[in-house]
Amino acid sequence: MKKLETIDQNFIKTLLDNLPQNIEELSVPKDKNNKKTLKLISLAEEKNLPISFNKDKKLSATFKPSQIKDINFLEKLISQKENSLLLILDHVMDPQNVGSILRTALAANVDAVIVSKNRACHLTETVRKVSKGASEIIPFVIVNNIKYLLKNLKTLNFNILGCDGTAKKKYYECDYNLPTAIIMGSEGDGIKPNLKKDIDEMIRIPMNEQIESLNVSNACSVILFEARKQRI
Numbered sequence: 075m076k077k078l079e080t081i082d083q084n085f086i087k088t089l090l091d092n093l094p095q096n097i098e099e100l101s102v103p104k105d106k107n108n109k110k111t112l113k114l115i116s117l118a119e120e121k122n123l124p125i126s127f128n129k130d131k132k133l134s135a136t137f138k139p140s141q142i143k144d145i146n147f148l149e150k151l152i153s154q155k156e157n158s159l160l161l162i163l164d165h166v167m168d169p170q171n172v173g174s175i176l177r178t179a180l181a182a183n184v185d186a187v188i189v190s191k192n193r194a195c196h197l198t199e200t201v202r203k204v205s206k207g208a209s210e211i212i213p214f215v216i217v218n219n220i221k222y223l224l225k226n227l228k229t230l231n232f233n234i235l236g237c238d239g240t241a242k243k244k245y246y247e248c249d250y251n252l253p254t255a256i257i258m259g260s261e262g263d264g265i266k267p268n269l270k271k272d273i274d275e276m277i278r279i280p281m282n283e284q285i286e287s288l289n290v291s292n293a294c295s296v297i298l299f300e301a302r303k304q305r306i
Contacts, residue, residue, distance in 0.1 A: 078139050078199065086114055086135045088207025094121040096210065098136040101128045142197055143215040145223070148186060151213065152230065152253075155185060159301055160232075160255040162188045162220060164265050166290055167195050173204025174291035175258075180208040182298035183305070188215045188223070220257075224272040227255050234274045236265050237297060239287055241276035248277060250301035258297075261290050 077098055080086060089097055100118045102111065104127050111133050118125055128134075152158050161184050166172060172195045179187050195201065196216065202209040217223050224234055235248060236257045257273065259265035270276070279288060279296050288296070 077136050078202070079134055079136050080203070081132050081134045082203065082206065083110055083114065083133060085203070085207040086133065087117075089135060089137055089210060090114065090117045090121065090123075092207075092211055093137075094118075094123060096138045096140075097121075097123050098138065099124045099126060101126050101132075101134045101136070103128060103131045103133065105131060137210075139202065140197075140210045140214070143186070143213045145215070145217050147213065148188070148215045148217070151185060157251060157253045157305075158185045158232075159183065159250070159253075159305070160186055160188060160227075161294065161298065162223070162255055162257045163194065164220060164257055164269060165190070165193050165260045165263065166258065167193070167260065169195050169198050169200040170204055171195075171289065171291045173201040173209070175294045176201065176205040176212055176214070177208040178291065178295045178298055180205075180212045182295075182302040184212065184298060186213040186215050188217060188220070190220050191216055191218050221269055221272060224255070224269065227253075228272065228274075234272060235297075236270060236273040236276050237278065237293060238264055238276045239278050241278040243275055243277050245277045245279055245297050246300050248275060248300075250304045254301065256297060256301070258290055258294055261287065 100123055102115055102125060161179050176187060197214050232255050233252045234255045257265055279293060
């Protein structure tokens with residue numbers, strides 16, 4: 075995969091803190107008086123990273139992007155952790171949403187974000203940019219068939235939860251301390267009917283009746299941080 079560049083200082087900080095080995099070069103402005111820029115330069119020097127100077131008055135980093143993971147990676151990950159927390163996105167197509175979801179998922183200690191091969195937004199440059207670097211850390215897994223994945227997860231005693239506004243059970247009434255897979259559907263169609271048959275519990279976010287639903291990335295934040303709270 076080709077090298078990518080970012081000028082987002084939050085993205086650069088995430089890389090420096092977590093994956094400095096993936097940074098090919100840090101390009102810094104000659105006039106580097108900004109405190110945040112100076113801190114990033116200092117951090118790069120501590121990591122012995124190549125630094126060049128430019129006349130563009132902008133800080134940028136060239137980096138090796140993370141690779142998409144497959145089902146073999148996911149199976150190994152699950153086998154190595156006692157109670158994995160997985161997030162499955164069913165036909166979520168908006169890269170802005172997917173990028174925001176990756177950032178939230180990393181913050182909430184999700185072990186992997188999973189999408190299908192077809193009719194799904196994958197790891198595009200826009201997704202990476204919006205994620206502020208989370209895309210480079212959290213595993214992003216593409217599977218051929220989500221329904222087949224759910225059947226396999228059930229054999230491994232995963233509790234499979236699906237978010238739906240019509241569900242009776244509230245999201246905070248679940249036990250997230252079990253191996254858990256949470257499915258979030260697209261804002262327009264929700265979770266596909268053929269997947270609902272393999273879901274153990276449908277859950278909803280109770281909200282003011284004057285609004286129909288939350289943006290899918292916002293809904294992910296609500297549910298994932300409940301899971302995070304229970305697992306602390």
